[in-house]
Amino acid sequence: MVIYVHSNPHHNHLTLDTHTHGAAMDTLTLICTISFILAGGLYWFVFILGSAEQKGKHAVKLSGGSIEREKVQDKYNQYWSFFRRPKEIEKSENVPAFVDTFYNLVTDIYEWGWGQSFHFSPAIPGKSNLESTKLHEQMAVDLIGVKPGQKILDAGCGVGGPMRAIAAHSGCNVVGITINEYQVSRAKAHNKKAGLDAQCDVVCGNFLEMPFEDESFDGAYSIEATCHAPKLEDVYSEIFRVLKPGALYVSYEWVTTELYNGEDPEHVEVIHGIERGDALPGLRNYSDIAEVAKKVGFEVVKEKDLAKPPSHPWWSRLKMGRIAYWRNHILVMVLETLGIAPKGTVDVHEMLFKTADYLTKGGETGIFTPMHMILCRKPEKVQD
C-alpha cells in the first residue's frame, strides 16, 4: 500500500525496508526484554526461593519417586481409596505397600521443603531448624551409648538425614532399612556426596521381617518410623531379634498423649487427619509403647515425652512455614501446568499442607506427640 506513494521504486524500497526493520527491532527488543525479565523472575522463583533448606532438591526435579510420571495422579487417588475402605488398611499385610506408595509420592516434596531428615524436633531458641534437628538425632545415638566402629541399625531410615548426622557424630557404622526403593537411591547418593558411604549402608526391605542375622547389631534406633507398623509388636520383636544381648534400642514414637480423649469429636478429627495425611495405620496410645517393648522381651530403661515443656514447640516450624507453603503451592501449580512436575503433585502438596494443620493442632492441644522416647535394653544372656 505504501509502495505507491513514491515514484522511485528503488528509493521507496529502501525507505520501506528501513522502516519495517526499525519497527521489527523495537518489537524484538521489547519481546527480548520481557522474556528476559520473565525468565529471570521464574529462575528466582524456582531456584532461589524454591530451593530446599539443605539445597538437596530443586522444585523442577519433583517426581513421584519410583512411580512413573503418568501414574502419579492414579497412585494418589489409590492412596486415598485406602481410607474409603478402612477394612483394607486394617489388613496388616496391605500396610507396607500403602506406606511405600505414600513415600513415593512425598519423598521429593519433603526433601524440597524440609531437607534430608523427615522428623520433628523441639525448637531451640537461637538455633536453626537444621541445627535443632541434628541435636535431636545426636541425642538418639548418645542414649544408646555407641562406640566408634560399632554396627547400628536405623529402622525406617528415610533418605538418611539422621543416619549421616549419627555416623559423623559417633563414628559408628549405620545400616538403614526403608520400605521405599526410591529413598534407598536418594540415601545412597546423599551418603556418597557427604563422604559417609563407607560408614553408612542402606537396604530396601520391610522392618517387619528384616533381612538381617540374629544378634548382629550393637545398637538400634528408629526415628518417627515405627508408627507405620500395623502392629508395634511385629517391628519391636524384629529389632529385639537382630540386637546383641545387652544392646540398647531407642525409638521416637508418634502417639496420643494422656490429654487425648477418644470421646471428643474434635480430638478424633485431629488424630484422624494426622493418620490420613501421614500413612499411619492408626496412632497408638502412649501407654502401649512400653507395654509392647516389655512384651517382646526388652527391659525399659527410660521413657519420656520429649515434646513436654521446657521443650519449645516442635510444631512452630509448621506454623512459620505457611507463607513458604503458599509460595511453594503456586510454584507447584505452575510446574504441573507446564508439565514439568507430574500430574498429581499439586494434590499431594495440598494433602501435606492440610496435614500440617492437623499436626499443629495436635501439638497445640497437647493430645499428640511425635517424640515419645523409649529407651530399651535387650537383656544379657543368663549364664548357667
Ligand SMILES: C[S@@+](CC[C@H](N)C(=O)[O-])C[C@H]1O[C@@H](n2cnc3c(N)ncnc32)[C@H](O)[C@@H]1O
Ligand atoms: C517419617 S519417615 C522417617 C525417616 C527417618 N527416620 C528420618 O527421620 O528422616 C518414616 C520411614 O519409615 C519407613 N518405613 C515405614 N514402614 C516401613 C516398613 N514396614 N519397613 C521399612 N521401612 C518402613 C519409611 O519408608 C520411611 O523411610
Ligand SMILES: *[C@@H]1O[C@H](CO)[C@@H](O)[C@H](O)[C@H]1NC(C)=O
Ligand atoms: C490410654 O491409656 C491410658 C492408660 O492405660 C488409659 O487410661 C487411657 O484411657 C487410654 N486412652 C485412650 C484414648 O484409649
